[in-house]
Amino acid sequence: MALPVKDQLSYWGIAAVVFIAVLWALGDVLLPFVIGGGIAYFLDPVADRLERWGFSRIAATATITITCILIFVLGLVLVLPTMISQLIALIDVMPEVFSDLRAFFDTNFPALQDSNSSARQALSRIAETLTAKSGELVQTLVASFGNAINVVVLIVIVPVVAIYLLLDWDRMIAEIDKLLPRDHAPTIRRLSREVDHTLASFVRGMGTVCLILGTYYAVALMLVGLQFGLVVGFIAGLLTFIPYLGALIGGALAIGLALFQFWGEWLNIILVAAIFQTGQLVEGNFLTPKLVGDSVGLHPVWLLLALSVFGALFGFVGLLVAVPVAAALGVLARFGAQQYLQSRLYKGLAEQDQD
Numbered sequence: 001m002a003l004p005v006k007d008q009l010s011y012w013g014i015a016a017v018v019f020i021a022v023l024w025a026l027g028d029v030l031l032p033f034v035i036g037g038g039i040a041y042f043l044d045p046v047a048d049r050l051e052r053w054g055f056s057r058i059a060a061t062a063t064i065t066i067t068c069i070l071i072f073v074l075g076l077v078l079v080l081p082t083m084i085s086q087l088i089a090l091i092d093v094m095p096e097v098f099s100d101l102r103a104f105f106d107t108n109f110p111a112l113q114d115s116n117s118s119a120r121q122a123l124s125r126i127a128e129t130l131t132a133k134s135g136e137l138v139q140t141l142v143a144s145f146g147n148a149i150n151v152v153v154l155i156v157i158v159p160v161v162a163i164y165l166l167l168d169w170d171r172m173i174a175e176i177d178k179l180l181p182r183d184h185a186p187t188i189r190r191l192s193r194e195v196d197h198t199l200a201s202f203v204r205g206m207g208t209v210c211l212i213l214g215t216y217y218a219v220a221l222m223l224v225g226l227q228f229g230l231v232v233g234f235i236a237g238l239l240t241f242i243p244y245l246g247a248l249i250g251g252a253l254a255i256g257l258a259l260f261q262f263w264g265e266w267l268n269i270i271l272v273a274a275i276f277q278t279g280q281l282v283e284g285n286f287l288t289p290k291l292v293g294d295s296v297g298l299h300p301v302w303l304l305l306a307l308s309v310f311g312a313l314f315g316f317v318g319l320l321v322a323v324p325v326a327a328a329l330g331v332l333a334r335f336g337a338q339q340y341l342q343s344r345l346y347k348g349l350a351e352q353d354q355d
Contacts, residue, residue, distance in 0.1 A: 023314055023321070034320050036161025042204060043068075043162075044169045061167045065159075191331055198327040205291040206241050212287060213237045213279055220275045221254060224268055227261055229254075236276075240283070247283075251276040302326060 023030070043064055050060035180188050214237015221229030236250020254272050262268040306326035310318030340346050
């Protein structure tokens with residue numbers, strides 16, 4: 001005989017509280033394992049495809065590992081030094097950008113020359129703050145990153161966790177399936193497939209979209225001659241994960257830098273704007289429909305809310321688990337709505353009278 005609904009809710013509620021408490025208490029410790037699990041989940045379809053081609057699971061995992069190491073080494077040698085140098089140069093040049101911006105407004109808007117003007121005072125404060133804090137900002141970011149994440153631990157543990165999880169992924173799923181409550185196993189399996197479909201469509205699809213757009217923006221902006229094209233392309237591609245935010249921030253940053261660098265050379269400024277316009281057209285009409293699809297069910301507002309809440313509560317680990325949790329909650333919410341529409345609470349006495 002199945003447990004009463006009240007008891008089931010109690011057990012599931014206790015499980016949810018324990019999960020939140022563990023995430024809260026062990027966030028920093030769990031970080032390498034969360035990242036490793038995410039990498040294994042992302043690469044599991046590739047391993048399954050290799051198995052269908054005749055590889056054993058060990059051979060598939062080894063092939064994926066070697067390929068990832070080669071890509072990581074090439075990126076570390078070819079891309080990362082340039083990106084870091086451009087990022088530092090961009091931070092250093094920002095005070096000069098604001099100084100030129102203030103001179104531009106002084107020339108074209110004489111009213112701002114009034115020292116008592118609030119706009120004038122605001123621009124002065126911004127320029128002074130950037131001048132004083134530009135070098136300190138880089139040091140703060142590096143120090144914060146070092147304090148929040150032990151880089152050595154990540155480099156050592158994350159690949160090991162990802163390899164072992166990828167190697168045993170199918171067996172672990174089978175073992176978890178054996179532990180499901182028998183009465184609810186079919187429903188849990190169906191909901192799990194829906195969550196997996198949502199995550200696969202969004203995370204894998206948007207990851208590919210981010211990679212394609214980031215590469216396109218970086219290469220195109222560097223060909224135009226924008227000084228910090230690699231960094232701007234990386235930022236725009238990374239933020240594409242959040243709908244509209246990547247194009248908005250990346251486009252504003254690129255066009256602002258283009259105005260600073262190419263002032264008077266209007267063709268180059270128009271080319272920079274056209275690069276982002278073309279990227280948005282391709283992303284909206286081809287990349288996202290083909291790689292992500294329309295059935296993901298993660299609304300941009302829901303995604304932003306999940307990232308904000310989990311980031312505030314659990315820090316960097318919260319940001320990593322926000323998307324999977326948001327996807328699972330979205331699936332559960334749709335399931336709950338379907339159950340409600342079939343319940344007596346929704347149909348009421350009118351439905352009984354019709355019967």
